[in-house]
Amino acid sequence: GLSKAELQIARNEIYARHGRKFKNPDLQAWFNSCSWYKGTIEPAAFDESSLSDVELANVYFLKEKENG
16 A cells, blocks of 8 residues: 555665665655664665565565556
8 A cells, every 4th residue: 555655665775774875866865864774885886685585575576566
C-alpha cells in the first residue's frame, strides 16, 4: 500500500543506513533530515557487497514494486 515515492525512500533507506550519499537531490535532502543518517560514501564509490543477502533481496523486491 505504499506510493511509488514511499517505495523509493524505503529502498534507498537500505543504502542510506550504510552511509551512501545520493545523486538525487530530493533523496539526499530527505536523508539529510534523518537524525540517524551519516552520509560518508559517494554514490560511485558505494559497493553493494556491503549489503547482506536479506538487504539485497529487499532492494530488488522494492525496486520491482516501484516499477510494477
